Amino acid sequence: MSIVGESFLSSEQLSEKDIEQIFSRATLFKKEFLKHKRFDHLVAHNEGLAQKMVAMVFSEPSTRTRMSFQIASARLGIRTMSLDNPQVASLSKGETLEDTFRNIAAMMPDLLVVRYNTNLDADAVIKDLPCPVINGGIGAYEHPTQALLDAFTILENRGQFKGEKVVIVGDVLHSRVANSNMVLLKRLGVEIAYCAPEEFVPKAEAWKGIRSFSNLNEAIEWSTVVMGLRVQKERHATSGIGISMAEYRERYRIGGDQLKHLRPDGILLHPGPVIRGVELSAFVLNDKRCKVLDQVTNGVFIRASLLSIMLGLEVQQK
Ligand code: CP
DSSP: OTTTTSOBOOGGGOOHHHHHHHHHHHHHHHHHHHHHSOOGGGBOOTTTGGGOEEEEEEOSOOSHHHHHHHHHHHHHTOEEEEEOOGGGSGGGGTOOHHHHHHHHHHTOOSEEEEEESSOHHHHHHHTTOSSOEEEEEETTTBOHHHHHHHHHHHHHHHSOSTTOEEEEESOOTTOHHHHHHHHHHHHTTOEEEEEOOGGGOOOSGGGTTOEEESOHHHHHHHOSEEEEOOOOGGGSOTTOOSSOHHHHHHHHOBOHHHHTTSOTTOEEEOOSOOOBTTTBOHHHHTSTTBOHHHHHHHHHHHHHHHHHHHTTOOBOOO
16 A cells, blocks of 8 residues: 555545545455454454554644544554643744644654645654655645545445545535545545635635535535535634635535435435534434434544554454
């Protein structure tokens, strides 16, 4: 696999073969877990597994990514050490994030998982650290493990990638999830579109030529998969974004009326956290086509698969 011994920062790094390998191992882990409530016995322990150490530095809030990396590691029998409260770290004494990364890498963990807001100095440093780094969500750049678990959830529910039509709805401009999904899903042969207010239309070169919808109901009718996004207020200019939340809800919130336009076998995704009533209504979260919690479950198996591959662990096929 192209990312063994390397950092994993972008969906761009994954070939179709890499994605197949990650999905195949995640499927194996999930099946085994659902039967036996464990999958660690599939992993060869002759390489000092208990000595493997994953360090995590999260300087932006996280529930799903942080916890699922920790749970995935624990299920594999690997330890994690986490630094995620700047108040108890030397960041609060003025140390920079890039120096924090340098110092933690100097403790020689086997892998480092990072999450942080846009920071060009940190971007430069993580490319040069002596241990491989996993991008657990960097600013508005990318969130490639989220895209992997999203694609895995699409495959699990829709059974294919070719012929699938995914519409990404909402704050696409500020979304690292949208960027990573656009690259990954395109590589897998999925047709992508987005539906966003003018203020949230993506501007990066990679989005040029991607189909866009201005009407949410038409977008949902076209799609087999609807992917909502969180409105990323923390990445908006303090001067505002030119659209009020009331207007946003009126035109882009997916509620029961909008979901009527989704085909019966279509699915609704959202990376979380869902801001109820803004991006999705409480009603649609209970619809059987809504797979938000399945995404979260799959995040554990995808991250366990990725960690095991990146750490070069042998896994016994059943
Ligand atoms: N999807 C996601 O990244 O969620 P968290 O911010 O809670 O990790």
